[in-house]
Amino acid sequence: MRWLTAGYIDHYICENCHGIHLSELQGQDGVLESRLFVEHEDAILTTEIEVRPTALLALVADLGRLNMNYPSLKVFVDIVDDNLPRLIVADYLHTQAGMDQPQFLWIVQQTMMATQQLLLEITELGFLMQDDEPQKTPSAVH
Template sequence: MHEAEKLVRELTPDQLEQWLEQAGIRTERCGDCDGYHFAELEAMIEGMECRLFLEEGALLMTSEIEIRPAAILPAVAEMARLNIEYSNIKIFVDLNDNAMPHLVMGDTISWRAGMNFEQFITFVQETLNGIQLVIEECGRLGYFLLEEDEPEMMH
């Protein structure tokens, strides 16, 4: 049996880091959220967070991006279509009284029955690709707050 086919029954942070390194995917382990940040994807848009979390029995990948307040209604109106078009990614708008609205995307995969390297890397790559496509489409739709959109401070 090849190493890539070996079924891991108990996924650990060490195993996760080994697989990420083996796949050539650069991440940074965060001390604040205990997630693995994908710096290359986060660099696409300022303020974006894209992370992989090792949860009890599952892997969770999430990405959050601030959207313009004026884009809330158009974004919410597009959610059904976006969730159908990108069916492996769950997409929603998060509204909070104390923060800018966010577009949140995520996916999970259970590892309770075991997981091998091929399953892991397929999940990570497909999710990252799907998130990137959603970001590109939402960028074309004008949902994101760009630096030139920010109001100038009066002196």
């Protein structure tokens, strides 16, 4: 957390998880959570983005291209029965061999920039769930 503060990356810890939330990404439209999880041998940066259910098929078809365009990120879809589909954007850092502050900050900043670019792209493609979009309740077909 000291390194994030030194790098002027806004963050906070919530009471519901042990992740460090990244305020800059979490404040973007469509982003549900953006967190950094630090473990003994690694660190994982994840961002969860809410996806329009009607865009799910096109998004899944485009995942290969998105993963190729953003090689430092792992991009995949998470679908849970009672929630809207989510696009998960992740980056994994090996820390066991050691990492210094400038290296860590560079990797975190590059991951955040790539995630923001990806978010812009999926917004332009119409995959992102917009706040002004009405949520439709399923209706029975007779």
